[in-house]
Amino acid sequence: MERHRVLGVKVDEKTRCAHYHTDIDIIAIKFYCCQTYYSCYYCHEEAADHPPQKWPKEHFNTKAILCGNCQNELTIEQYMNTPRCPSCRHPFNEKCSLHYPLYFSME
Numbered sequence: 001m002e003r004h005r006v007l008g009v010k011v012d013e014k015t016r017c018a019h020y021h022t023d024i025d026i027i028a029i030k031f032y033c034c035q036t037y038y039s040c041y042y043c044h045e046e047a048a049d050h051p052p053q054k055w056p057k058e059h060f061n062t063k064a065i066l067c068g069n070c071q072n073e074l075t076i077e078q079y080m081n082t083p084r085c086p087s088c089r090h091p092f093n094e095k096c097s098l099h100y101p102l103y104f105s106m107e
Contacts (some may be wrong), residue, residue: 027029
């Protein structure tokens with residue numbers, strides 16, 4: 001299994017970080033602006049040398065979500081439509097949907 005590099009603050013082996021670290025905070029997001037996985041928006045804010053850019057809707061079929069439990073990559077659309085990883089069945093934090101507007105163009 002290929003391990004993807006995930007940047008952030010105190011990122012563990014399941015992609016959890018200093019900001020979000022419960023058992024279900026296991027996804028990392030590839031940021032549109034730099035095509036780099038970060039554990040969360042705050043990690044990008046602290047570590048990147050540029051402002052974040054949101055994923056345009058026409059790219060929601062791009063693999064940009066990483067399950068920290070099994071390293072499976074999901075498209076944005078797959079991620080938005082499932083409460084758990086389709087590969088390992090580990091649940092995702094459904095409250096993350098509140099943060100979609102930080103990462104994805106929602107209009």
